[in-house]
Amino acid sequence: MTAELILDARNATGESPVWSTAEQALYWVDIPARRLHRWNLADGHSQSWEADEMLACIARSSDGNWIGGMQSGLFALTPHTNGRLETRLLSSVPHALPDMRFNDGRCDRQGRFWAGTMHLDMAAGHAVGALYRYSAGQSEPLNAQISGxxxxxxxxxxxxxxxMYLSDSHPDVQKIWAFDYDTDTATPHNRRVFVDMNEHPGRPDGAAVDADGCYWICGNDAGFIHRFTPEGTLDRSLAVPVKKPAMCAFGGPHLDTLFVTSIRPAGDISDQPLAGGVFALQPGVKGLPEPEFNT
Incomplete structure (x- = not known):
């Protein structure tokens, strides 16, 4: 199966792809560039908006705007025609150390926003990140639901x-966990190892779930997107022409296209000139509409 390059975006860290069914367009972020990007399926046109802080994860809001995890907290996001991304603080976050930001995040099926934090110096291995949950109207600051x-x-x-699935991408961890999730109280419990990615190519990065309940995870550093069954068995691995696929999302008119964002590392990338691009694959299965944040 061949991955199609849909945009040579050259993102430093392309993350959090979200398909808009209403617009038939793909949104994603470039974290260090502080940008929200949009690619339109009909004509291939792309545009972007710049934020005031690093923007790491996004979800569509039921009011037609966006919610996003940045450096200092969670923000309501409104793109404007002048290329600026208006941001309004929803809830601050009590980081354990300076120089931290949000990383991966999305909404649960009930429209509550979940997002995790990390230290900017990933190589230092500071286990000070946490997973937070936010609901509309919630008082600030955020409280950690999962720490360490x-x-x-x-x-x-x-x-x-x-x-609920959650991974830790750090080379010293490389685990994916599954939790039983109480949809009424939004409480994860019964944490267990779903997949030990030390046994598979690549570090576990961003993920998506398909209509069959299978879990797709980007194998960062290995150039693969892996599909695991709900039992944690590797079902297939799809190759992309870059080493660092970052996150995947289902989209397209029939939700049967798997979009993949990627990372463009510093230094010599002559062996992967398309690094930082956005790709599309046809995996033969369908995804699910991405839940919106319930405002």
Whole structure:
């Protein structure tokens, strides 16, 4: 199966792809560039908006705007025609150390926003990240639901919303966990190892769940997107022409296209000139509409 380059975006860290069914367009972020990007399926046109802080993860809001995890907290986001991204603080976050930011995040099936934090110096291995939950009108600051994370990633929910998945991408961890998820109280419990990615190519990065309940995870550093069954068995691995796929999302008119964002590392990339691009694959399965943040 061949991955199609849909945009040579050259993102430093392309993350958090979200398909808009209403617009038939793909949105994603470039974290260090502080940009929100949009690519239109009909004509291939792309545009972007600049934020005031690093923007790491996004979800569409039911009011037609966006919610995003940045450096100092969670923000309501409104793109403007002048290329600026208006930001309004929803809730601050009590970081454990300076120089931290949000990383991976998305909504559960009930429209509550979940996102994790990490230290900017990933190589230092500070296990000071945490996973937070935010609901509309919630008082600030945020309270950690899960602590002791280094690089939280791979957040996803099963089709019925009763299983939550979470990974840690740091080379010293490389685990994906599954939790039973109480959809009424938004409480994850019964944490267990779903997949030990030390046994598979690549570190676990961003993820998506398909309509069959299978979990797709980007194998960062290895150039693969892996599909695992709900039992944690490797079902297939799809190759992309870059080493660092970052996150995947289902989209397209029939939700049967798997979009993949990627990272363009510093230094010599002559062996992967398309690094930082956005790709599309046809995996033969369908995804699910991405839940909106319930405002």
């Amino acid at each position: 994370l280094t690089v939280p990633n791979g957040l996803a929910f099963s089709p019925d919303g009763k299983v």
